[in-house]
Amino acid sequence: DQQVKQNSPSLSVQEGRISILNCDYTNSMFDYFLWYKKYPAEGPTFLISISSIKDKNEDGRFTVFLNKSAKHLSLHIVPSQPGDSAVYFCAASADTGGFKTIFGAGTRLFVKA
């Protein structure tokens, strides 16, 4: 049973346009969410995070939106660049005193020049 779901395996976007990557979760105890980016032959790298006390967090071209009632978060990349082409993983964790983070299956983003 996947607690964190990324239902789009891939997404293709034109350079300069907005990329929107979506993530749904089922566990209402999750209170901290992260996005990671992964290039081929490299490990994932942290991109941006959001706490459940917020509904938006922005860092340069990257913005994460959290809708707790819908158990949904999204990552917006504006404007998209060819170097953004990678696999993006959504991750969630609960502040239960433990350290477990649950990852989604990932969405592969293609940004066309």
Place this chain on the structure above:
Amino acid sequence: DVKVTQSSRYLVKRTGEKVFLECVQDMDHENMFWYRQDPGLGLRLIYFSYDVKMKEKGDIPEGYSVSREKKERFSLILESASTNQTSMYLCASSRMSLAGKNYEQYFGPGTRLTVT
């Protein structure tokens, strides 16, 4: 620059062999993790450790064991490799989580293990 290193990028082993995957971090992080990444399944946690000599099972610990004798090193052991353990193995580390904040994890480059 923070760094997590893994002992091998590619490894080919035979069924039944004992396999050791080593991970070293230079950030003095308390937490260390082992994941495997498979297509369509994302990253699944095998084991994690929040202190030297401490370990906790993740979601898929069967067929694996771990060792953490020093803070900077976390080893994953496949006692008797099987073909269904062919996968990408990723090690990660992070600072100790505080109430309300789960620090991001830093990942190594991964080890592509093939069991034939």
